Amino acid sequence: MPQHITTLTVQTSGKALVEITREVADWVASTGAQTALLTLFCRHTSASLLINENAAPAVKRDILRWLDRLAPENAGYEHDDEGPDDMPAHLRSALTGSSLSIPVADGRMVLGTWQGIYLAEHRAHPHRRQIVAHLLADN
Template identity: 55%
Template sequence: MEDMTRQATGRLSVETRGRSMQDVSRRIDGWLAEHAAGNGLLTVFIRHTSASLTIQENADPDVQTDLLDALSDLAPAGRRWRHDAEGPDDMPAHVKSVLTDVSLSIPVMHGRMDLGTWQGVYVIEHRDHGHNRTLTLCFQGN
């Protein structure tokens, strides 16, 4: 039997609104559909050090608000950070990205991410102001 494994790579641009969590699940599933993905593995990587990725509940927006608040408690902007060249929210953003993820590995089944019923893929913007963030996507499978 011939190996039908293939690979597709690409990028998605995400405009953030400042400190927030943006659900990018539909956009990623759309990218998978454009590339006729079947079953395999998707890697999502964010190309920034002050934003991150997570898979989290997508039903109750209070979950995202509480998570953002918890991250702010763990890395507050008011602390005296040594690195403050880009403002008081810069170093806390770096700490928050270390505490979360910059890449995710997600199974793909029948052309869609195999997420749970209440799960979504989020870009977490840790800075106070919006930025243009870039995600690199790599699908391997059939």
Template identity: 60%
Template sequence: MHTNSHTELTVATPGPGLVEITSAVARAVTATGLDTGLAHLFIRHTSASLVIQENADPDVVADLETFFRRLVARDPGLYRHTVEGPDDMPAHIRAALTQTALAVPVAGGRLALGTWQGIYLWEHRDAPQRRTVVCTCLGAPAA
């Protein structure tokens, strides 16, 4: 017998940076009764992304944001697509360089993340947003 579950998580972001969503995803997985399987996450946006990153030291996520700000310039003179402001095209580029989907194993009813791993929604726009992450769980239920 297999379990399939589909949940949508709404995440409010304060603006650019990484927002940890590990706990929300873990609750969604626990609610399924899944014992062993896979949690697939997909963000329904083109100017934000999902990453698995260290969650022990907040300097890691701060350094990632600082690095990406240098990597992808917010100079509107560089881009044709500027309809939604100077952060619009850089946000799309940052999303293209990262990920819009993640797959995380589930074992013993829990996310099988490493000791220092957390799941993050990475907001690439300057203004606060409401983002939707789809969590689909597949696998075998607890016996």
């Protein structure tokens, strides 16, 4: 079974959900794979990956507010080596996850109509994040 691997770099501007669907889809298409399993892995402990609605901007805002309520800053965490957003970023990452598996059929990711792939930046300051994409294909 052919395998393809790459690292996608995503520049963030602080806490946000950054849609990466197009970048991932372009890479999948460039491999020529028709039927495959795509794995995406975030190489960071203060950022994460998720699939969610990409049509209504309010969804992203609501998700970010929900994560803020679940893991607020300045909540007396012992781990605060890099500032007040450090431990909350780790907790938010633990809640949302570091990897995704997405089937590929006919050369395209099998996502629902309104689904998009997001890198969740949980830190307040800009970062360059790395996402490893691995494709296990049948052709």
